[in-house]
Amino acid sequence: MDHWQIQELIINALKEDMPFGDQTTELLIPEGILGRAFFLAKEDLVVCGQPVVEAVFKLLDQDVKVEWTVPEGEEVKAGTKFGYVTGTVRSLLQGERVSLNFLQHLSGIATKVRRMTKKIEGTKTLLLDTRKTLPGLKVLQKYAVRVGGGTNHRFSLSDGILIKDNHIKALGGLKQVLEKLKRSPTLLKVEIEVKTFEELLIVLQSDAQVDIVMLDNFSYEDIKRALELIRVYKPQIKVEISGGIREDNIEQFAELGVDFISSGAITHSVKAVDISMKIERVWERGD
């Protein structure tokens, strides 16, 4: 995640939070007061979003200094002061909320993903995200997934072939899709989502090139059976499962030996983690 890529996003975030300046600060806080504030984890969390916070303050005020006591992606306990911001109090206050909005959201993603990926450590299974991201925030959300320990599935409609129920409906059936696929060369990986054993068998018996099969909303038992079938017919095909997998059962699914578990919730239903920014000391310029 590079500065050039998020600069416009951050300017928009600042504009939307301050179209005509910070009225409270301008009313009350003299320009010459400097201060130092810390970021405080109010629950256990994985820190994510440091480059964004740095970019927010840099855009607001070149002279603000941001320092971190832990690296990006580190787990910290509730009560940890994990970063410091030093500069004019006006700039600290103007950047506080926008910084926290980014930081709480991205750390929320990374924290959740970390908990899930820890459960499947040691298995061959990777936790994938999806295209179910919040509009305008995709680059950042996918970044937070990686920081958390997850793996990015395709970024967009432009970088992977993924055939789903609506494609099958549009072409009149899975067989028609596979026929079409055989005649259509592509340099991208091809994945097909199946909802039943019948569909799975059609895919496995076809000679169309399919790299990944996604078992959509299969039960635990059905996934087990599906994996056996796949091993028999097309052992080289990768297997993704999706639907109904949560923090409390992911381990069990991973132990079945699937290649990928994907989750929309890690980006579309993010719970912000609790972080606050507290000014700890102020002084006048020149002191």
Place this chain on the structure above:
Amino acid sequence: MDHWQIQELIINALKEDMPFGDQTTELLIPEGILGRAFFLAKEDLVVCGQPVVEAVFKLLDQDVKVEWTVPEGEEVKAGTKFGYVTGTVRSLLQGERVSLNFLQHLSGIATKVRRMTKKIEGTKTLLLDTRKTLPGLKVLQKYAVRVGGGTNHRFSLSDGILIKDNHIKALGGLKQVLEKLKRSPTLLKVEIEVKTFEELLIVLQSDAQVDIVMLDNFSYEDIKRALELIRVYKPQIKVEISGGIREDNIEQFAELGVDFISSGAITHSVKAVDISMKIERVWERGD
């Protein structure tokens, strides 16, 4: 929420989901196939985001037609088909995910807010949002709060004076803040956040002009006591409470007679509601 205001946001959402076209669709779906899809509520929800969905498809393809069976803001039951999209299958598929990403998020907010505001119906209390919004999505999130039945607190740092702990810290104490405030004319409403009874009393005994006092993280009993104090000292001041208020206890707090209950979670920790878009029929152009 007007078209001119969200057009850039939607173009960015489309670009981020399709920087180089929809490879699956271009590989498989012939241009001449038309279809009709419906939006299906997979849980009980309040529909929110119709103008955004219309704008997404209009930008993608002027000829796509979007129709709704219920008005914006309506509650629908799981299983309801609440909207239809008709056009080329390519356009339907290209707009599907971006539409759903907006719709599931905004309906998620509206649904949550509706459940909370229903609980306080009949009381004088209003449910407010905060500035804890997702960067770039503020206009839409605040719109969804209104659709859900909530009331918008200030939109940004530019349209309300809200004095919080960091301001007090920066000026060396609440009394200093109130002194400064008395000498600083403003045409905006003034709100002060207090964390203790001591702070509350300082506010109540000051002759600085304060329109709203926010009791931050006060317990139920303390709010009760605070309201009595306020009635004695400054009955015209409005009272906002914040912290620890959830769907399951909001009613109880409202019945205390506070003016406003504010919640960051309704915008910073949104659970998407489950909606899918299903193609139900396809035909060839000219049929």
Place this chain on the structure above:
Amino acid sequence: MDHWQIQELIINALKEDMPFGDQTTELLIPEGILGRAFFLAKEDLVVCGQPVVEAVFKLLDQDVKVEWTVPEGEEVKAGTKFGYVTGTVRSLLQGERVSLNFLQHLSGIATKVRRMTKKIEGTKTLLLDTRKTLPGLKVLQKYAVRVGGGTNHRFSLSDGILIKDNHIKALGGLKQVLEKLKRSPTLLKVEIEVKTFEELLIVLQSDAQVDIVMLDNFSYEDIKRALELIRVYKPQIKVEISGGIREDNIEQFAELGVDFISSGAITHSVKAVDISMKIERVWERGD
């Protein structure tokens, strides 16, 4: 007024003044010539726009140095050299006109506002601006009003309720407006514009919450009488007057004891003050 907020405006100003470079400079001025120019006040004025001029030259050429002999908002006499720009002559010449266009306009506003606010010094009256600003320049114009000593009225339609003749017409009368208002909670200040004593009395006798009343185009005598009425009925309401108030009579109106005098002319009919930028010395790089 922050750099991130005006950067796009300045880039647009440069693009519109130099879509394909400065042909005169490229034809005549060698790259290696450095120079120093000063800004010269050709009439008495209040300097306003220093951060904009700095941003213009910084965008044009990082190595240009801008220095001021007086702070922003200072009054200078005709003949004063109040700032210096040092860098390549090419950069000086390319930034000259855009800088002056900003500086003459903003100083024009600040100068006019300063003259008016000086006349009402010592009274309780504040001079307000309006939404009658030049498109695209609102942030800067409102900034110049503050530098001049004025106070900003609402910035936009989003941060204040202001009810005017067209709202009254649309709802069928002032009484209907006030009835509607009573049922419509808002966290913003409410102001109503009245054109007659009849309207004023309706407002004063209503129990709708109104924070400010604006007497639109009332004569001196009528304002006097209106203030008495207001003192009787609603002493806590603030009073704004508008229309027909100029530099030569503002003092007289302020002495009546109104809270606010607003003027559209200070932003919609700005007379630029006369400033020029003169190169005083040139030398070759390395000298």
Place this chain on the structure above:
Amino acid sequence: MDHWQIQELIINALKEDMPFGDQTTELLIPEGILGRAFFLAKEDLVVCGQPVVEAVFKLLDQDVKVEWTVPEGEEVKAGTKFGYVTGTVRSLLQGERVSLNFLQHLSGIATKVRRMTKKIEGTKTLLLDTRKTLPGLKVLQKYAVRVGGGTNHRFSLSDGILIKDNHIKALGGLKQVLEKLKRSPTLLKVEIEVKTFEELLIVLQSDAQVDIVMLDNFSYEDIKRALELIRVYKPQIKVEISGGIREDNIEQFAELGVDFISSGAITHSVKAVDISMKIERVWERGD
């Protein structure tokens, strides 16, 4: 002036006047009320800005209809209703101020320019504008000058060579400039500003190619004498005068036979003309 050229400018104007919607309208005005408003000239003026007003309302709301009773550029008397806007009252109110801000400014320019060009009708003299335009508004201001009857001087630094005092200072003297010019081919017209007779003579005696000479701040008598000199030395050279020319003396200067009179004030010190928009009738959708 084309729609594609001003669309971004208008979206910015709307965003700056309504970053989070029109709070007054949303509080008070029901969505279903339609209305018709007129634009009223409150002084004699030349109407300018019709395409901008149309674009403002079109962007706000495709269904608003704008009609004019006089064509762009027409002079109307105080009291004339020269245009009508029909649509939802919400849209009328949201577009009112932005429309008027454009209309009053552009008509202000056109009105002033019309009065000045009328005075020099019948002479060969053209009234020119300058690069002293308000940042971001150059395309529109130069358009208003044309509508008023004036002629555009160069648009930017990219489309004309204009040598002024700072260029002369940078190169060490006018002779050096002319020498340099002789060796520097250009496809653009070349104009030189002179401040004294000495400078004028140097230009007239040089064999550098100069298309226009600008007499900067010459007195009436000096212009007369300069014209005679020019007729003797270089009759084909065009003559522009600048400085001290106002509506009340422009005729006299034009009669001297100069080719161009340029004025910065027509764009940098615009007095808005007085126009209001009044709702004259409202009705409910379906009536």
Place this chain on the structure above:
Amino acid sequence: MDHWQIQELIINALKEDMPFGDQTTELLIPEGILGRAFFLAKEDLVVCGQPVVEAVFKLLDQDVKVEWTVPEGEEVKAGTKFGYVTGTVRSLLQGERVSLNFLQHLSGIATKVRRMTKKIEGTKTLLLDTRKTLPGLKVLQKYAVRVGGGTNHRFSLSDGILIKDNHIKALGGLKQVLEKLKRSPTLLKVEIEVKTFEELLIVLQSDAQVDIVMLDNFSYEDIKRALELIRVYKPQIKVEISGGIREDNIEQFAELGVDFISSGAITHSVKAVDISMKIERVWERGD
């Protein structure tokens, strides 16, 4: 290629060709004159860019009508009038050059690609483009390659793994790269560029997952020998060749049985085809 995707590009193209209007047209051509012009192929070519031309004129003037006598991608002979534009002559002239600049460039690409792909028709070889595209024009250039009959290689650094000499240098050798690759899971296809037989053998003998091998600048004989090696070691790997392949020898290389031939020249060194736009008839509005 969709309208929303190219709108900004076209507005930029218009702004860069007309920052302050079309001076010739405004000087000479009355507003009320309508006309009809045709696009004339002045050499044999494949038409490409119709949607762009339509978008150019639509942005300039909603009332201009564009019609085509052949579909996009069709080959036409020199002398063919393949499209017509009808509207005001001013709009035709303003859109002429920008339209042609797009049309001649994109048709230039499509024409070249068509000639090359025709030569390899019937073989299994696909002609690929590269990332050697002109900045800002990638979406359009890649579209023209498809129209010409070519296949798009990866669009960007985000949608394919392609390991080249600089990666190998950075990691200290090809073996190190392959070791790293084995430990690095990806959902994208993996391609490796080799420059020698030694490198090829390392790839073929590695058990890292490689989907495509690119033989960079191999001679005809060496490609032949490489293909045999690949058939022996890893028959499932796809083979791309690059370097030194031109229209006059592509057939010969394709017959060797490679999967892909890639060419940078088809996008980085485009020869525009000769097309002009000629007004054939004019009339006055109302005729």
Place this chain on the structure above:
Amino acid sequence: MDHWQIQELIINALKEDMPFGDQTTELLIPEGILGRAFFLAKEDLVVCGQPVVEAVFKLLDQDVKVEWTVPEGEEVKAGTKFGYVTGTVRSLLQGERVSLNFLQHLSGIATKVRRMTKKIEGTKTLLLDTRKTLPGLKVLQKYAVRVGGGTNHRFSLSDGILIKDNHIKALGGLKQVLEKLKRSPTLLKVEIEVKTFEELLIVLQSDAQVDIVMLDNFSYEDIKRALELIRVYKPQIKVEISGGIREDNIEQFAELGVDFISSGAITHSVKAVDISMKIERVWERGD
């Protein structure tokens, strides 16, 4: 060519080449590896685009250092290493292709123009470019023409009057055009394109003000004859020729004594020159 002018173009180029990061680099290259790469001329060429390359790397990563061994515009032989880039290997690899895409294209233009202008050195003829530029790249292409030694013709429709066949057709004939022209004052240079001797004579015999005549597609002999005619009738008029002039015959045409030779091909049909960027050394941060 200034940084503010190309920043947006470069960000777009980076976004289009890396919408979601560089997957290969992130997969394989550790963050802490630094390196140094050189730009290698693989054919004789004129270096052009140094400021663009610097801006690309600066935007990507402030810490990358770019150094040149020759100045912009210098001719280098095949095999020359003419520039060095030092920084993290990740940044080098991410900026490689975008840099080269600019550098190869701009140097391609400059190289071609240099070869052509060298042939006409010593004559009075200037080589001009045209408006036949690639959309979005005009500022850069025109810059490369200047670097190569050519002269820019008008930049856009806004900065020169150029009357061509379509204008003549629209007004019903060349005589009508010249009549119109006489009544239409302009401050821009006027050029007319003629296709026949008949047209040329009409221009020469008219008393309309024409600064340049362009002989469109005249043969060598006809140009000779035309020049004689022009010398007789209007010796002060400048002469431009266009059409059929290539590197191998430009000298011969220049010797005829024309003022300008214009070429569309130098910008619309650019052959990229062959440059590569090679990493020559890598080390770990701290070494």
